[in-house]
Amino acid sequence: MGLTYAEGMSKSKLLKKKNIMVMDTSEEKLLKLHQISHFDAYRDLEECVPEADVIFIAVKPHHAEKLFFTINPLVKPEQLLISIMAGVTIKSIKDLTGLTKIVRAMPNLPAKIGKGLTSYVASSDVTRIELLTIESLLDTTGKSVLVSDENFIDASTGISGSGPAYVFYFMQSMMKAALQMGFSENVSKILVSQTFTGAVELFNQNNLSPNSWMKKVASKGGTTQAALDSMEDNNVGELIKEAAFAAFDRAVEMGKEEQHV
């Protein structure tokens, strides 16, 4: 994910490659990184953290405490830190790094192809002008949404953060049905993926609700209505809502666990 953002920022021409320093602990990864992406790659935080205006953290949450412990003596108060780690709160980042300008962001996987959605929240020390810079940086991987408090970061984990997996789940079920109807794997894939692409593009190009679109596809007593009735009878809509809340609850829980490390 860290590399995804570095590449997004560099491709958008918002930042020159020479102004992006990429850091990882693995020598092997750094070598690959340098060869493939031509970023200045570093193994030691001491070499790059003091030089940075914005520090972008994309390690797994369980590496956070050790990393922040190392960063603490290297940072300056004017530096801004953006974290995309799930469940790591602004308070814990402030306490561990000593920094006060913190942005907590929640991306999703389509960021890898420039179609991501990043929700983010900033601590009160981040200025309006800095917020504009942050928005431009995050938008290099898709779109971003500024939310008013951290609870919405956990909530957006349940919708956009984990959401791509719900879509893949739905796609998988439709592909299984297509296979069972006798289509080849290849045709099943095309039938399903083009259906998703087409439906999402229709939705994006018009100002209609999902319900209005459903009504446009379904006619009374017809095939689509039979499928929609089956989903309603089986409570599928309610179950999808429950699943999103399960992810939201887990994000809140992870935040609490993180504060105990």
Ligand SMILES: NC(=O)c1ccc[n+]([C@@H]2O[C@H](COP(=O)([O-])OP(=O)(O)OC[C@H]3O[C@@H](n4cnc5c(N)ncnc54)[C@H](OP(=O)(O)O)[C@@H]3O)[C@@H](O)[C@H]2O)c1
């Ligand atoms: N992937 C997603 O869709 C997604 C969505 C939302 C949020 N996030 C968040 O994004 C973060 C990164 O996820 P990811 O999937 O990109 O993880 P990842 O592939 O494991 O990348 C993390 C990288 O950080 C390196 N690292 C570990 N400790 C380090 C340290 N002290 N200093 C510098 N680098 C260090 C890791 O190296 P080693 O492998 O050698 O340890 C690894 O290369 C996570 O906190 C996750 O919660 C990810």
